[in-house]
Each structure stands twice: as C-alpha cells, then as structure tokens.
Amino acid sequence: MRLGVNIDHVATLRQVRGAHYPSPLEAAALCEKAGADGITIHLREDRRHIQDADLYALRPILTVPLNLEMANVPEIVDIAVATRPAEVCLVPERRQELTTEGGLDAAGQFEALKSSIERMRDAGIEVSLFIEPSFHQLDAAVRLGAPVVELHTGKYCNLSGEDRDLELLRLVAAAEHGHEAGLKINAGHGLNLENLPPFLKAVPHLDTLNIGHSIVARAVLIGMEAAVREIKALLPI
Numbered sequence: 545m546r547l548g549v550n551i552d553h554v555a556t557l558r559q560v561r562g563a564h565y566p567s568p569l570e571a572a573a574l575c576e577k578a579g580a581d582g583i584t585i586h587l588r589e590d591r592r593h594i595q596d597a598d599l600y601a602l603r604p605i606l607t608v609p610l611n612l613e614m615a616n617v618p619e620i621v622d623i624a625v626a627t628r629p630a631e632v633c634l635v636p637e638r639r640q641e642l643t644t645e646g647g648l649d650a651a652g653q654f655e656a657l658k659s660s661i662e663r664m665r666d667a668g669i670e671v672s673l674f675i676e677p678s679f680h681q682l683d684a685a686v687r688l689g690a691p692v693v694e695l696h697t698g699k700y701c702n703l704s705g706e707d708r709d710l711e712l713l714r715l716v717a718a719a720e721h722g723h724e725a726g727l728k729i730n731a732g733h734g735l736n737l738e739n740l741p742p743f744l745k746a747v748p749h750l751d752t753l754n755i756g757h758s759i760v761a762r763a764v765l766i767g768m769e770a771a772v773r774e775i776k777a778l779l780p781i
Contacts, residue, residue, distance in 0.1 A: 545744075545750055545751070545752070545753065545779045545780050545781075546581035546582060546751060546752040546753070547579075547580055547581050547582070547752070547753055547755065547772070547775060547776055547779060548580070548581065548582035548583065548584045548611050548730075548732075548752050548753065548754040548755070549575040549580040549582070549583060549584065549754075549755065549756065549759055549772055550583075550584040550585070550586070550613075550732075550754055550755065550756025550757070550759075550760075551568050551571045551572055551575065551583060551584070551585060551756065551760065552584075552585060552586050552593045552594055552756055552757075552760075553593065553756060553757055553760040553761075554566050554567075554568050554571040554760055555568050555585075555593035555594045555595070555598060556592070556593040558593075559592065559593055559595075568585070568594065568598050568602065569598070569601055569602060569605065571760075571768055572602060572605075572606060574767075574768040574769050574772075575768060575769075575772050576606070576607055576608055577769055578768065578769040578770075578771075578772035578773050578776070579772065579773065579776050580608060580772055580776075581608055581609075581752070582608050582609045582610070582611050582630075582631070582752065582754075583602065583606055583608060583609075583610055583611070584610075584611040584612075584613060584633075584754050584756065585598065585599065585602065585610070585611075585612060585613065586612075586613035586614070586635070587599055587612060587613070587614055587620060587623065588615070588637060589615060589617060589619070589620065589637060596623065599612065599623065599627055599629075600627060603627050603628075603629060609629075609630035609631055610629040610630055610631070611629065611630065611631040611632070611633055611672075611754065612624055612627075612629040612631070612632050612633070613632075613633045613635050613674070614632060614633070614634060614635065615634070615635060615636070615637035616634050616653070616656060616657055616660050621660050621663065621664065624664055624667075624669065625663060625664060625667045625669075628667055628668060628669060629669060630669070630670060631669065631670045631671075631672060631692070632664055632669050632670070632671050632672065633671075633672040633673070633674050633692075633694055633730075633754075634648055634657065634660070634661075634671065634672070634673050634674065634690075635648055635674040636648045636649070636674070646676065646696060646698070647674055647675040647676035647678075647681060647695075647696040648673055648674050648675055648681075649681070650673050650675055650681050650684040650685050650688060650690075651680055651681055651683075651684035654684060654687070654688065657673075657688055658688055658689075661688055661689060661690055662689070665689065670691060670692060671690045671691070671692065672690060672691075672692035672693060672694050672728075672730060673685045673688070673690045673692070673693050673694070674693075674694045674696060674732075674733075675693050675694070675695065675696065676695075676696050677695050677696070677711075677714045677715045677717070677718030677719075678718065679717075679718070679721050681693075682718060682721055682722045682725060682727065683725070685722075685727060686725050686726070686727065690727075691726075691727065691728060692727065692728040692729075692730060692751075693722055693727050693728070693729060693730065694730040694731060694732055694752075694754065695715055695718055695719065695722075695729065695730070695731040695732075696732075696733050697715065697731050697732060697733050697734055697735055697743065698733040698734045699711050700712055700715060700734075700739070700743065701733065701734030701735060701736070701739050702734065712742070712743065712746050712747070715731070715743070715746070715747050716746055716747050716748065719731075719747050719748050719749045719750065720748060720749065722749070723748070723749040728751050729749045729750055729751055730750070730751055730752040730753070730754065731743075731747065731750055731752075731753055731754075732753055732754035732755060732756075733754075734757075734758075735753060735755050735758065736755075736758035737758070737762075737774060737775070737778070740753075740755075740775070740778055741778060744778065744779070744780065753779070755775060758775075759771045759772060759775060762774065
C-alpha cells in the first residue's frame with residue numbers, strides 16, 4: 545500500500561505570516577527521505593496555502609509522483625495540463641470551508657467533468673475523483689472514464705461508536721464495488737494514528753492513502769521524517 549503525503553499545511557504555516565518559510569519543497573524532500581510514495585498538494589482557487597510557484601518548483605524535482613488536488617475550474621485545469629503532474633484528483637471546493645467537506649458529485653456534474661477529464665487524460669495525467677463511498681458516484685466515475693477514485697474518509701474519522709462502524713461498512717462496500725468495476729481505490733481525509741488501524745483492517749483493495757493534516761501536525765512535535773515513518777509503519781507492505 546502506498547502513502548501519499550499532503551504537504552498543504554506546511555504552506556499554511558508559511559502563508560499565515562506571509563513568510564518564505566517553512567518550505568513545501570524542503571518538506572517534500574523530507575517526506576521522500578522517510579519513504580513517502582507520493583506527494584500531494586491542493587492548488588485552491590483562493591490560493592490559501594499552496595501557490596502556483598510551489599507547483600512549478602515541485603514538479604521537476606520530485607523523485608516520487610506528484611498528485612495535484614484541484615477543483616474543476618478552467619484556470620486550474622489549464623495549469624494542470626501545463627505542468628502535467630503524474631496524478632490529478634478532482635475535488636469539490638467552497639471558498640468558505642476550512643477544508644474539503646465532502647465528496648465530489650460526479651453524477652450530478654457529469655458533463656462538466658467529462659471534458660476536463662478527457663483533456664487531462666490526453667495530456668498523460670492519471671485522473672482520480674474524490675467521492676463519497678456511494679455506488680452511484682462510483683458508477684459515475686466509471687462512465688466518466690476516471691480510472692481512480694479516492695474515497696472520502698472524513699465522515700468515518702469524525703464519527704464514533706456505532707455510527708463510525710456503519711460508515712466503515714459503507715467504505716468496505718464501496719471499495720468492493722469499485723474494485724469489481726475496475727477502479728483503482730484510494731482513500732483519504734482525516735486519517736490519523738488512532739483511526740487508521742481499524743480502517744486498514746476492514747477496507748479491502750486499497751492502493752494509496754493520502755494523508756496530510758495529521759502528519760504535518762505530528763511533525764510539529766516530532767519532525768517530518770518521524771511523522772511520515774509512524775504512518776508508513778502501520779501500512780501493509
């Protein structure tokens with residue numbers, strides 16, 4: 545199983561003071577050194593953390609794949625096609641949100657997504673859709689020609705007790721359904737040292753986990769390399 549480390553919140557620390565540090569490039573290098581299998585960044589429309597310059601600087605120096613999270617808007621699609629990251633994950637985005645609050649409505653936005661997906665695939669980019677663990681959304685991803693989905697784990701991470709167990713069952717069913725449909729199954733959002741073990745024990749067919757906030761938060765206390773290695777140690781080889 546692969547680990548993609550999202551370094552957005554390294555940039556958040558930089559942007560909150562308008563400083564030139566900490567450097568997302570340096571953070572990415574430390575993540576690679578610690579065994580990260582990929583680096584994820586989210587270039588938001590409001591540029592609240594990652595900036596265009598970060599993407600253009602990271603793209604040529606990484607030794608692991610770069611996964612660009614982005615909304616389906618023309619400006620960002622143009623940037624993706626110009627920079628050609630290994631992977632793009634299309635996500636919903638609202639300016640007033642603190643973080644991504646749910647999955648993309650692939651079924652409801654079918655036509656708008658279709659042209660963008662085709663354009664990025666023609667540029668050699670592997671396209672993923674960040675969706676809820678819903679058969680309806682998984683089937684829409686198949687029809688759209690997106691080879692990868694990233695299951696939104698935020699609800700699972702925010703719940704407890706029986707409610708968490710029920711959400712975990714939804715994730716299990718979605719992973720099985722998507723796998724049977726020929727999709728690569730990734731997952732992410734809110735995963736941490738506490739909630740990751742039961743998730744890994746239950747959910748099948750996982751290829752990549754994208755984890756950011758909990759790793760960066762832990763890195764504040766123990767360092768980036770150690771924080772990445774803690775998560776890597778939990779993943780099956």
